[in-house]
Amino acid sequence: MSVKPARPATRTDVARLAGVSTTVVSYVINDGPRRVTSRTRQRVLDAIERLGYRPNANARALKTGETGLIGMVVPEVVNAYFAEFIQALDRAAQTMGSSILLGITYEEAGREERAVRSLVDRGVDSLIYQVDLADQRLYQLGGGDLPRVLLDRSDVVPGMATVGADxxxxxxxxxxxxxxxxxxxxxxxxxxxxxxxxxxxxxxxxxxxxxxxxxxxxxxxxxxxxxxxxxxxxxxxxxxxxxxxxxxxxxxxxxxxxxxxxxxxxxxxxxxxxxxxxxxxxxxxxxxxxxxxxxPFEEMARRALEVLSERGEAPGSSVFPMQLIVRGSCGCQG
Incomplete structure (x- = not known):
C-alpha cells in the first residue's frame, strides 16, 4: 500500500523511511557508483514504492549532464518490423534506466531534418538510426561527441558503428x-x-x-x-x-x-x-x-545500446546470424 505525503516525496523522505543517507538512496537509484548491500537496497526500494517517489529527471540531467533519453529515427511505426525493433530497444533501455524517444520521417525527405533535430534539441544522450536519410549530413547532427549507431546495417559504414543481421x-x-x-x-x-x-x-x-x-x-x-x-x-x-x-x-x-x-x-x-x-x-x-x-531483434537491440555506451571506441560493425523458422507455407508442415 502506498503511503504518499501531501507534497511530492523527496529523496530525503525516502532516506528517512529507509533509515539510510540520501547518498545511499542515490546509489540505489543510479545503480552506483558505489555498491549497496542487497538488504539495504531492498529497504530503499520498499521506501520508494511506499512513498510513490519519482526521481526528478530534470535534476538528474543538471547533475549528470545526461537525460536518460535515447533518440531513435525510423521511417514509420505501423510496419511490424520497425515496431518489433522499437519494442526490443525500449525493453532493453528500461533495464538501463533509459527511455526511447522517437523521431519519424514518414519516408519524406522534408521531414528528415525536423525528425533528427527535434531529438537533438530535446537533449538525447545518443542516437539510433534505422532509416536511410536522403541528406547524409543529418547523420552527424548534434556533433561528433554524440554517440550514434546505424541499426539494420550489416555493412561497414566509414565513421559510423553499425548493427545488423546477416x-x-x-x-x-x-x-x-x-x-x-x-x-x-x-x-x-x-x-x-x-x-x-x-x-x-x-x-x-x-x-x-x-x-x-x-x-x-x-x-x-x-x-x-x-x-x-x-x-x-x-x-x-x-x-x-x-x-x-x-x-x-x-x-x-x-x-x-x-x-x-x-x-x-x-x-x-x-x-x-x-x-x-x-x-x-x-x-x-x-x-x-x-x-x-x-x-534476432532482441540481441541486436541489446548490442546497439552497448555500442552507444562504448564511448571512445572505434566504430565497427556487429553482424548477427538469422534463423530459418519452418512453418506451413513452404510445404514442410501439413
Whole structure:
C-alpha cells in the first residue's frame, strides 16, 4: 500500500523511511557508483514504492549532464518490423534506466531534418538510426561527441558503428530451402531500396538460382508493404510461366502474397510455396503461417545500446546470424 505525503516525496523522505543517507538512496537509484548491500537496497526500494517517489529527471540531467533519453529515427511505426525493433530497444533501455524517444520521417525527405533535430534539441544522450536519410549530413547532427549507431546495417559504414543481421546468409537459407523442395521456378517480390543501399535479398536470390542452374524469373518490385506483396504476386502469377515458389522480401510482403494467391484459387503450399524475410510476430499468424528467416531483434537491440555506451571506441560493425523458422507455407508442415 502506498503511503504518499501531501507534497511530492523527496529523496530525503525516502532516506528517512529507509533509515539510510540520501547518498545511499542515490546509489540505489543510479545503480552506483558505489555498491549497496542487497538488504539495504531492498529497504530503499520498499521506501520508494511506499512513498510513490519519482526521481526528478530534470535534476538528474543538471547533475549528470545526461537525460536518460535515447533518440531513435525510423521511417514509420505501423510496419511490424520497425515496431518489433522499437519494442526490443525500449525493453532493453528500461533495464538501463533509459527511455526511447522517437523521431519519424514518414519516408519524406522534408521531414528528415525536423525528425533528427527535434531529438537533438530535446537533449538525447545518443542516437539510433534505422532509416536511410536522403541528406547524409543529418547523420552527424548534434556533433561528433554524440554517440550514434546505424541499426539494420550489416555493412561497414566509414565513421559510423553499425548493427545488423546477416542478410546474405538469411536470404540464402530462404531460397535454398525452396530449392530443397524441388522448386525450379522461384520468384521474388521486393521493392526498390531507399538511399544507396542494395537489396541483398534480391542479389542472393539471383545468385542461388544461377548456382543451381535454374531459370531466371523477373522479380516483381513494388513496395515494402502488404499491398506491394499483393500486387507483386499478381504480377508473377500472370506471367506465361508463373513460379511454383515465391521468396517474399519481408513478412508484410509475404502476407500480401498469400492474399493474392488465395484470391487466385491457388493452394499454399500445394500450388505455390512461400518463404518470407524478417520473422516478425505477424508471420506466425498468417494463413498458412509463413516460413520465414527471423532477425534476432532482441540481441541486436541489446548490442546497439552497448555500442552507444562504448564511448571512445572505434566504430565497427556487429553482424548477427538469422534463423530459418519452418512453418506451413513452404510445404514442410501439413
Amino acid at each position: 542478410t546474405e546468409a538469411g536470404a540464402r537459407a530462404a531460397v535454398e530451402h525452396l530449392v530443397s523442395h524441388g522448386h525450379e521456378r522461384i520468384g521474388y517480390v521486393g521493392s526498390p531500396m531507399a538511399g544507396r543501399k542494395v537489396d541483398l535479398r534480391r542479389v542472393v536470390w539471383d545468385e542461388v538460382l544461377r548456382e543451381h542452374g535454374l531459370p531466371g524469373v523477373p522479380p516483381a518490385l513494388t513496395s515494402w508493404n502488404r499491398e506491394g506483396g499483393y500486387r507483386g504476386a499478381r504480377e508473377l502469377m500472370a506471367s506465361d510461366e508463373p513460379p511454383t515458389a515465391i521468396f517474399a522480401g519481408s513478412d508484410l510482403i509475404g502476407v500480401g502474397v498469400l492474399r493474392a494467391l488465395h484470391e487466385l484459387g491457388m493452394d499454399v503450399p500445394g500450388d505455390v510455396a512461400v518463404v518470407s524475410f524478417d520473422g516478425t510476430a505477424e508471420s506466425a499468424y498468417s494463413w498458412p503461417p509463413l516460413t520465414a528467416v527471423r532477425q
